[in-house]
Amino acid sequence: MTDAEQPGGTVPPPRDGDLPLPPASAPAAPAEGDLGDELAEAYWATYDGAAARTSLWTILGRLPGIGRRVLVLAWRADRRATAAVVVLQLVSATTASFGLLASVGVLQALFAQGATPDRVRSALPSLALVVGLLMARAVMDAGVTLFQERLTPTVRRLLETEFLQLTAGVALEAVDDATWSDDAHRAHDRGLYFAQQSIAQVLELASALMGLAGAASVLTYLHPLLLPLLIASVIPQGLASVRSARAQFLSQVRHSTLRRRMQIFSWLLLDEDAAAELRSSTAAAALLAEHQRLAVTIEREEARLGREAARTGLVGRAVGGLATGLTYAALAWMTIRGWLPLSSGGAAVLAVRTSQSALTRIVLATHHAYEYALWTSDLEAFLDQCRARLPRRTGRTLPSGVRVITVEDLTFTYPGQDARPALDGVSMRLAAGSTVAFVGANGSGKSTMSKLLAGLYVPDSGTIRWDGTDIMDVDAESIQAQVAMVLQDPVQWPLSAAANITISAGSITEAEPERAHLAAVESGAAPVIAGLPRQWATPLSRRFKTGRQLSGGNWAKFAVARGLYKKAPVLVLDEPTASMDPRAEHAVYRAVLRGQHRADRITVLISHRLASVVECDRIYVFHHGRIIEEGDHATLMRRGGEYAAMFTLQAAAYQPMAPHASEEPRP
Numbered sequence: 001m002t003d004a005e006q007p008g009g010t011v012p013p014p015r016d017g018d019l020p021l022p023p024a025s026a027p028a029a030p031a032e033g034d035l036g037d038e039l040a041e042a043y044w045a046t047y048d049g050a051a052a053r054t055s056l057w058t059i060l061g062r063l064p065g066i067g068r069r070v071l072v073l074a075w076r077a078d079r080r081a082t083a084a085v086v087v088l089q090l091v092s093a094t095t096a097s098f099g100l101l102a103s104v105g106v107l108q109a110l111f112a113q114g115a116t117p118d119r120v121r122s123a124l125p126s127l128a129l130v131v132g133l134l135m136a137r138a139v140m141d142a143g144v145t146l147f148q149e150r151l152t153p154t155v156r157r158l159l160e161t162e163f164l165q166l167t168a169g170v171a172l173e174a175v176d177d178a179t180w181s182d183d184a185h186r187a188h189d190r191g192l193y194f195a196q197q198s199i200a201q202v203l204e205l206a207s208a209l210m211g212l213a214g215a216a217s218v219l220t221y222l223h224p225l226l227l228p229l230l231i232a233s234v235i236p237q238g239l240a241s242v243r244s245a246r247a248q249f250l251s252q253v254r255h256s257t258l259r260r261r262m263q264i265f266s267w268l269l270l271d272e273d274a275a276a277e278l279r280s281s282t283a284a285a286a287l288l289a290e291h292q293r294l295a296v297t298i299e300r301e302e303a304r305l306g307r308e309a310a311r312t313g314l315v316g317r318a319v320g321g322l323a324t325g326l327t328y329a330a331l332a333w334m335t336i337r338g339w340l341p342l343s344s345g346g347a348a349v350l351a352v353r354t355s356q357s358a359l360t361r362i363v364l365a366t367h368h369a370y371e372y373a374l375w376t377s378d379l380e381a382f383l384d385q386c387r388a389r390l391p392r393r394t395g396r397t398l399p400s401g402v403r404v405i406t407v408e409d410l411t412f413t414y415p416g417q418d419a420r421p422a423l424d425g426v427s428m429r430l431a432a433g434s435t436v437a438f439v440g441a442n443g444s445g446k447s448t449m450s451k452l453l454a455g456l457y458v459p460d461s462g463t464i465r466w467d468g469t470d471i472m473d474v475d476a477e478s479i480q481a482q483v484a485m486v487l488q489d490p491v492q493w494p495l496s497a498a499a500n501i502t503i504s505a506g507s508i509t510e511a512e513p514e515r516a517h518l519a520a521v522e523s524g525a526a527p528v529i530a531g532l533p534r535q536w537a538t539p540l541s542r543r544f545k546t547g548r549q550l551s552g553g554n555w556a557k558f559a560v561a562r563g564l565y566k567k568a569p570v571l572v573l574d575e576p577t578a579s580m581d582p583r584a585e586h587a588v589y590r591a592v593l594r595g596q597h598r599a600d601r602i603t604v605l606i607s608h609r610l611a612s613v614v615e616c617d618r619i620y621v622f623h624h625g626r627i628i629e630e631g632d633h634a635t636l637m638r639r640g641g642e643y644a645a646m647f648t649l650q651a652a653a654y655q656p657m658a659p660h661a662s663e664e665p666r667p
């Protein structure tokens with residue numbers, strides 16, 4: 001005898017599924033030591049610090065490819081701006097080299113024999129040339145900045161538009177895939193940003209490389225021996241720069257992961273939706289304490305990073321200084337030996353310094369360009385993934401309207417959930433003018449069935465035919481366009497009341513006034529809208545000054561109104577009235593079951609409140625993805641199976657003294 005069968009029996013508590021007890025205490029976050037390490041593995045940080053962990057040769061080897069791809073990206077966005085940037089950059093670098101040569105001229109004139117005023121006078125033309133070239137270079141650099149600033153937002157806009165179009169268009173199955181959502185957020189938050197930034201880095205790299213090449217040619221022109229001297233002097237400087245750049249990258253990673261961890265707690269404390277629960281459950285104190293603990297850890301970490309940065313900087317500068325000292329000593333020696341005129345020695349000093357600063361820029365820009373390129377290719381790979389997961393396109397569309405939908409032996413398993421199919425051999429027939437109900441226990445497959453009917457998922461086997469046409473032979477979008485879905489947790493669009501209804505027909509700005517009005521009346525949303533301060537124009541969100549937040553039941557009315565406004569030949573209502581008051585619920589059922597468009601519409605109603613399905617023409621009872629009973633209410637009650645048991649159990653709740661029926665499903 002079950003509990004329910006005992007006199008005055010109660011519904012047994014849910015089984016615990018062998019759940020062990022939770023530990024009495026667990027850390028809110030990883031211990032201090034591994035705070036950064038845990039988050040470093042997070043999906044959004046995949047490539048953070050990658051440049052610092054890769055060999056220099058690998059990075060250098062990839063640079064030409066990176067440069068080419070950035071150029072293609074920029075070219076696609078704005079050809080004129082890209083061409084202008086490249087030309088101006090080249091001319092600017094050439095001007096810099098000539099400027100260096102002109103400086104040699106100045107020094108040669110100043111170090112020549114003769115009276116000082118004469119020497120200064122003879123240096124004037126070269127000096128004027130130096131000034132002229134400097135000015136020309138400044139203009140060129142301003143041009144580069146101008147076109148770069150024009151190019152970067154265009155690249156961002158193009159990539160972002162493509163990203164949003166593809167992500168909003170991919171098949172629902174792709175969105176269900178947990179890794180897709182991680183990939184999407186990573187591509188959005190990092191990929192888009194770094195793809196745009198990579199343009200600046202590649203330009204910086206190109207400019208620094210050209211600067212180095214220019215200085216090297218000037219040195220070779222002054223004396224061929226100066227080139228190996230330059231190489232010998234910049235190698236230690238380069239190594240010190242690489243070391244310092246890598247330390248900088250790694251510290252940035254650690255620092256940002258720590259900050260992110262703390263931000264999670266700040267967001268929770270600020271979250272509007274969490275505000276009530278935060279106060280009522282006294283969660284605020286616990287979250288504040290964790291925030292404080294992290295803040296102190298970050299403070300210590302920042303001080304440590306500061307010490308490390310100072311140490312690396314000092315070592316870098318010491319090595320660089322030593323190398324410069326040795327170079328100058330070698331220059332002095334060459335001058336004393338008479339291999340190099342004094343004026344050329346002075347110019348060589350200038351060229352060496354130019355080279356050293358170019359080298360530091362090259363090292364930093366190389367690391368940045370490499371890391372940004374990883375993020376960019378991550379974004380590109382994600383876009384390719386989306387392109388491969390777009391809904392089916394066959395070039396054929398369904399004619400508008402349907403008389404009968406036949407489902408035969410349908411099987412479907414959610415991706416990654418291979419243990420048990422959500423639908424297993426389901427067959428049914430849905431005719432226009434009828435209302436069909438799906439009932440059954442939680443997780444028995446009702447919503448999944450409705451989503452397959454709507455073309456949101458592709459069946460693993462079996463067929464769905466619309467007036468004889470297999471849906472696999474037509475574009476998925478053409479089915480979605482013919483099904484209006486009112487889902488269990490409707491979206492609360494932060495848009496106007498009107499847009500919250502018209503959005504189902506693909507517009508948030510245009511409305512068919514009579515149609516919108518009728519949908520509002522039938523769904524019960526009309527009195528809600530009438531009571532809003534700006535009625536149809538009132539934004540339904542507290543985030544707007546004149547906005548209003550609706551109650552759960554009123555949001556549900558808007559969801560039903562959306563479904564009705566779409567005027568689709570198939571209307572699916574998945575638990576539409578669960579949060580509505582009894583009168584509102586009654587009105588919705590009256591509109592849906594006896595509404596004026598009923599004759600040419602197939603209405604599918606999913607509900608746990610069996611009183612609402614009594615009037616339906618056909619009821620399908622789901623159990624573990626299969627249909628275990630079907631028929632109208634009277635037939636199913638006579639059968640005395642699972643439906644009758646569930647119905648009697650619910651009805652008994654309204655008659656407290658009546659004995660309860662058994663809760664166990666009877667397949």
Ligand SMILES: Nc1ncnc2c1ncn2[C@@H]1O[C@H](COP(=O)(O)OP(=O)(O)OP(=O)(O)O)[C@@H](O)[C@H]1O
Nearest residue numbers: 176414417422440441442443444445446447448449
């Ligand atoms: N997006 C999804 N990804 C993976 N599994 C899913 C997904 N949606 C549902 N499922 C699983 O598929 C099975 C059927 O779920 P479905 O939502 O169709 O049940 P339901 O009968 O509508 O339940 P309820 O009455 O609780 O709404 C369940 O085992 C559920 O866990």
